[in-house]
Amino acid sequence: MKPFDESMLVKTKEYIEEYQRRRGIVPSLRKIMRDNEGFFGVSISKVQRYVLELNRRGQLNYDKNEGIRGSEKLLAGKTKPIPMVGECACGDPILAVENIVATYSLPEELFGPSDHFMLRAKGLSMIEKGINDGDIMVVRHQNTAEIGDIVIARLNGEEATAKIYSKENGKYLLKPANSSIHEDGSPQYSDIIPEGEWEILGVVDSVIHRFK
Template sequence: MRSMSTKASAGPVTGRDRRAGGGTNNMTETRLTPRQQQILKFIDQQIGNRGYPPSVREIGEAVGLTSPSTVHSHLATLQDRGFIRRDPSKPRALEVCLDPLTGAAVERGAVRHVPLVGDVAAGTGVMAEMNVEESLPLPAEFTGDGELFMLRVRGDSMVDAGILDGDHVVARVQPTADRGDLVVAGIDDEEATVKSFDRDGDVVILNPANGAHEPIHRPSSEVRIYGRVVTVLRRI
């Protein structure tokens, strides 16, 4: 399982650190307004720190713009001038094409769009349309192959495994697990939970990584494995 930290001191952990070309002239200073420079730098910083781009709302809050249409206007200008690339079918699909400081082209690795799911109701598939909130682009080198989904973590039951309240986990869709796997599982009518998988005969044991929480014991017929955790995205 990989962990992608968003702490700036740790440096960007993405597949986009290689810069093509050279030069030290600050092209953005002459081609963009101060507000557009601010937006471009914020997008680049957020992709570097979190592994995925910010939303329009987050961009507006960061640069002091309350109107989403104004943010969209600045993004359109950045796209027209070649600084970013957008996919109109995916709101979060923002890609920085030119370095905000030097104007040099940015080389990127492959990107996968991973659906962020909300509360997973018992009896539904984790990828059911009702569960998907949005799709986020992530570096493929940190996700691997297979069908993936992302889930926001609630609570402190996995802190000793380095998974904190508010983090996001990326999981590969699969209905089974091996002992010791970190899984996203559904129990009865409860929401999906992230735990370490174990079993004793026909009893599934979902172990927390926090001594303040007790393991969950359930007959295997009452537990549904949605997927195995492959990456943790640290919240800021």
């Protein structure tokens, strides 16, 4: 029998591990073949032979009936704890509840190493930016923002709201993303002109939305 190509054994193992890290599932033999066609051609049996050899060497777990078994360590990937600190208005400002109500582990590959916290959106003023009532906003903690960012701003030391950070005629504005109007033609959601003491708590990085 033809000897194994050691470099291809290494490449096959690395491919399987990277696939697990990125997708959260293990690849099928056919998927391995298609993505490495330059070596395996269209031979499933050749892929299986290499996978069986990796299994024999203890470098992965393969069962001919169940296929490649995923490594729990690889499937989990590197995670980071992110605290949920309450609710934030997507409408009129509400009191920011800043006690940690829960902590969740989220993939660092998706959210990066920056300091984050989570808030649950309350209201409909940001729906045109894809933030619905009840969604979870993953917020990168920082005190500065670029014009156009979706920020979490604290007003008057207590109230917090999620809005688009904007500037017009030399004044900073917190703008909604909902163009709905009342019957009289007036907007349902108005710009907020921060007055008095206010600060940016963070910039919304991602939104976790659950389909009903």
